[in-house]
Amino acid sequence: MTQLSLPDDLATRGEARGSIIMLVLDGLGGLPHPDTGRTELESACTPNLDVLAGRSSLGMLVPVGHGVTPGSGPGHLSLFGYDPIESMIGRGVLSALGVGFALEPGDVAARLNLANVDSEGLVADRRAGRPMDEDGRRVIDKVRSGLRVPDDVEVTLIHEKEHRAVLVLRGSGLGAGLRDTDPQRTGLPPLPATASDSGSERTTEIVRDFLDQTGEILFDEPVANFFLARGFAKYVPYLTFEERYGLRAVAVAKYPMYRGVAKLVGMNADAVPASNEETVSLLEDHFGDYDFYFVHFKDTDSCGHDGDFAGKVSAIEAVDVLLPRVTALEPSVLIVTGDHSTPALYREHSWHHVPLLIASEWARPSSAEFGESACRGGDLGTLPGKDLLSLALAHAVRLDKYGA
């Protein structure tokens, strides 16, 4: 399922040990501001990124496919060199890994949202008023203590953050072919759990019973009185970074979701920074102990979702200010890119190509600016996201020649 985008017999070189740092500015790509014609990245004052561009090969990434808007999972899997279509994985598994749950092969996981359902049984708030972490945790604990579970299945319910929780079912022969119960709009009743394949009827039964019980347990809660479930997925272990590329890899990411996708491919994702500054400090702490460093910055994406053009510009500038501490580590290869575009004008993830910079001794520089215009004229051209990892390995001189 996780085919290497390299030829099968292209061996990684044992002796060469070039280090690779990949900085992911979530949702980096943007759209031009109507007043200036410049995107968020092009509007930002980024003296350090611009100097870096001057010793980098530039290009444009297509994370999943032309016109395809990636979720965070496929966007990152693509950056990690995994075909985002063949290796598609549901949100439930990513969330479970992200909260640190030790999934075993065959476990079925779903992402839950605490929601508010009104007296007529219609969804009034899909996020239960975005409760504080402690209130969310209290409600989850309440469900957990009141829940009756079947004898043959282990049911684990874990609070994630605010209104978010994860459900994991462990038992033999459980399918994960269940439709989301989130109606995606308020004013509609939650959808019943239904199976989309014949092997998932037992799972459906368990989930229905679980949702019925939680409705009863949370009956007297003022707001968070129901769960909406989505992203049912079965955990199938992936070939790891070490198995595929011979890279010992570590992730430094503030949000559980990104640590989850990093864990999925076998990265160490124990570091939990509380800020951008701490993200770079943890990178500094780890540097030298691994071959590959995945470093995630979230604010660019959040501002994009909020339609906050100026905020996204500032989020990019904030990373630029930290960049000298990263370049001071002198990795063999330093990559700066995003997992997808989140243009502030579009207020959502989008399909637009993502600017890419690969700084290396072996780069073919073409511009002293990092931005969409410079990247579309860059030496790497427009390339599938999943091919980035082989370029990273090549620039780190970690690949053997293919054929005689």
Added chain:
Amino acid sequence: MTQLSLPDDLATRGEARGSIIMLVLDGLGGLPHPDTGRTELESACTPNLDVLAGRSSLGMLVPVGHGVTPGSGPGHLSLFGYDPIESMIGRGVLSALGVGFALEPGDVAARLNLANVDSEGLVADRRAGRPMDEDGRRVIDKVRSGLRVPDDVEVTLIHEKEHRAVLVLRGSGLGAGLRDTDPQRTGLPPLPATASDSGSERTTEIVRDFLDQTGEILFDEPVANFFLARGFAKYVPYLTFEERYGLRAVAVAKYPMYRGVAKLVGMNADAVPASNEETVSLLEDHFGDYDFYFVHFKDTDSCGHDGDFAGKVSAIEAVDVLLPRVTALEPSVLIVTGDHSTPALYREHSWHHVPLLIASEWARPSSAEFGESACRGGDLGTLPGKDLLSLALAHAVRLDKYGA
């Protein structure tokens, strides 16, 4: 195995007979010189190539895949329109074809290096001091005259050039799944011949016996006293240029390896020029008798391997001087490109994109210079190497419209 990258029912046009010349400057792509920011090609004074660029479509070729450094075999198969991964072929077969041996389907071939093994059985020189041709030939003759061979297998040993030789085994049911015996480094013992699949045990037995015998026969040789074997491959005939494209094709190449890969796809490769000048003379002699002319120049690659930036610049200029004789032939399509990059700064084949020029009445010119910068902004964009041949056919107006 050799799938056409064109739609299956895209027919070649019978009536049109545009001629195509493909000049391959081996390892053409480079990296910018730190003092000037210009690559070898951009540093070279190439008035004739620049004029040609002014009436050409430019682009950048990715020979095998992003980040993949091609060997000469895959690099050329890609230029000839054959998927370099699906149609991967071992060095042994290319070498055997290159020395003019008439391979039959099922033959197993390996490339041999004469080597020096010291008194402790460790490889002291992987190339036996790079013997002159006549000394290499003498040693091969000595082995040949002393060799006892099995009854059911034909064993052919051919001297190629200097320390290089080819072994061909012909017999029924011989597999080619053998690992290289070259340990790739001095100070280690030669590896024993071992099978990598269950169908190759008989071949392994024969090769072991062959290597044991040669060790005995060459016992008293001062330097070349052992063989290292690599690139075991079984010959499976490819669809030819004529079968795939309706092109009668000829190769003019000084080195056996490139004549070998040309023969593999059915080109006439009898011409053996001794110099660049003679290469162009032989092209002139043949012009008019074929539809497709593959013309190979090696010096660019050799200088790249030597780290000789100025030498590679001169090698490019030497081809530029000969170019007017090529354009004077007035082919319908004239292509200038490389099979991969060999940047002088990198001193090895590399994964970097390769500049491409297609001169034709139907070109969309974008620059009056031929170089990496001009090509990355060219009309053809960045494209897989294996798609070049369909572009060549198109510019020669040899392809029918696809669909109504």
